[in-house]
Amino acid sequence: MSGIQESVIIRTVVRIIVPFIQLFALYVIMHGASGPGGGFQGGVIFGAAIILYAMIFGIGEGKKKMSDALDKILASTGLTIYAATGLICIVCGGMFLQYGAVPLIPDNPAEVSKYLIDLVEIGIGITVLAVMISLFFNVSPPESEPEEAEE
Amino acid sequence: MIWILDITMLFFLVVCAIAAISIKDLLSAIIILSAYSLIMAIVWVEMHSVDVGFTEAAVGAGITTVLFITTLARTEGRSED
Numbered sequence: 505m506s507g508i509q510e511s512v513i514i515r516t517v518v519r520i521i522v523p524f525i526q527l528f529a530l531y532v533i534m535h536g537a538s539g540p541g542g543g544f545q546g547g548v549i550f551g552a553a554i555i556l557y558a559m560i561f562g563i564g565e566g567k568k569k570m571s572d573a574l575d576k577i578l579a580s581t582g583l584t585i586y587a588a589t590g591l592i593c594i595v596c597g598g599m600f601l602q603y604g605a606v607p608l609i610p611d612n613p614a615e616v617s618k619y620l621i622d623l624v625e626i627g628i629g630i631t632v633l634a635v636m637i638s639l640f641f642n643v644s645p646p647e648s649e650p651e652e653a654e655e
Numbered sequence: 656m657i658w659i660l661d662i663t664m665l666f667f668l669v670v671c672a673i674a675a676i677s678i679k680d681l682l683s684a685i686i687i688l689s690a691y692s693l694i695m696a697i698v699w700v701e702m703h704s705v706d707v708g709f710t711e712a713a714v715g716a717g718i719t720t721v722l723f724i725t726t727l728a729r730t731e732g733r734s735e736d
Contacts, residue, residue, distance in 0.1 A: 532709075540705040548713045555721055636718055644725045 518560045525553035533629045537621045543628025550629065551636030558637075563644050575638045582631030589623050657701065664698050679734050685723045692716040 529550035536542030558566025590601045598605025603620040604613030671691040678684050692715030699708030 540709045542706070545709050545713045548718055552713070552717050552721070555718075559721070639722060640725060643722055643729075645728045 514560055518556060522553050522557050525556070526550055529553065529629075533625050534622060536625045537618065543625035544632050546625070547629035547632025548636060551633040551640075554633075554637055555640045558640065558644075563641065563646075567641065570637050572638070572641070575634045575641075578634035579631050579638070582627045582629070582634065585627030585630070586624055589620055589627065593620075660701060661698070664694055664701070668694050668698065681727055681730070681734060682724070684734075685720060685727065688723070689716050689720040692719070 529546045531546075532541035532549060533543055533546030536546065554566065554570055557569070593602045593605050594600055596605045596607060601624070603617035606616050606620065608616045608619070668691065671687050671694060675684050675687040675691060678687065692711055696708045696712040696716065699705075699711055
């Protein structure tokens with residue numbers, strides 16, 4: 505691997521900055537209902553943090569943190585959360601994703617809808633994050649070959 | 656809406672688009688495309704469409720560039736036509 509992966513400065517900076525990127529991604533996901541952002545953007549940012557880690561510390565090291573099996577599990581979990589939230593609304597007598605129909609808090613549909621929107625955003629975020637990471641791992645060159653990507 | 660900023664950004668947008676399709680070196684083309692996305696994000700935000708600008712910055716300038724560059728690592732890196 506070329507010099508950029510052996511650079512102490514880059515490795516240290518990446519190790520420090522990755523948690524902050526992930527924290528920002530969680531902020532974007534949770535504030536998707538009230539401001540700019542949402543599940544998709546937050547998931548992309550969260551995926552970018554892990555992709556950055558995998559680019560600097562090597563694909564193999566990244567796959568240790570985020571294996572293909574975990575990718576598949578996360579992608580389907582997020583989709584299940586989304587679909588389940590929608591179906592709960594149908595079970596409670598509303599339309600698909602009609603949050604107000606769920607009697608979680610009595611006589612306050614607006615409050616219920618706030619929480620369920622967050623739940624849906626989290627589901628979208630998890631799926632997008634897993635799919636972005638698996639896309640990166642699938643197009644990235646094998647570990648043994650020299651990478652000209654990071655030059 | 657700031658007139659002069661709009662015109663400048665749109666001018667840079669056209670320059671980036673033409674450069675990206677006419678350049679032979681693919682790595683340069685990818686970086687110019689990333690700059691295109693960044694300028695597009697600025698234009699979106701300037702037109703008060705923060706959500707779209709956010710998506711453009713995260714997906715266009717972030718993930719797409721990374722995916723293109725990792726794909727480029729498996730090719731020769733130069734355009735034939």
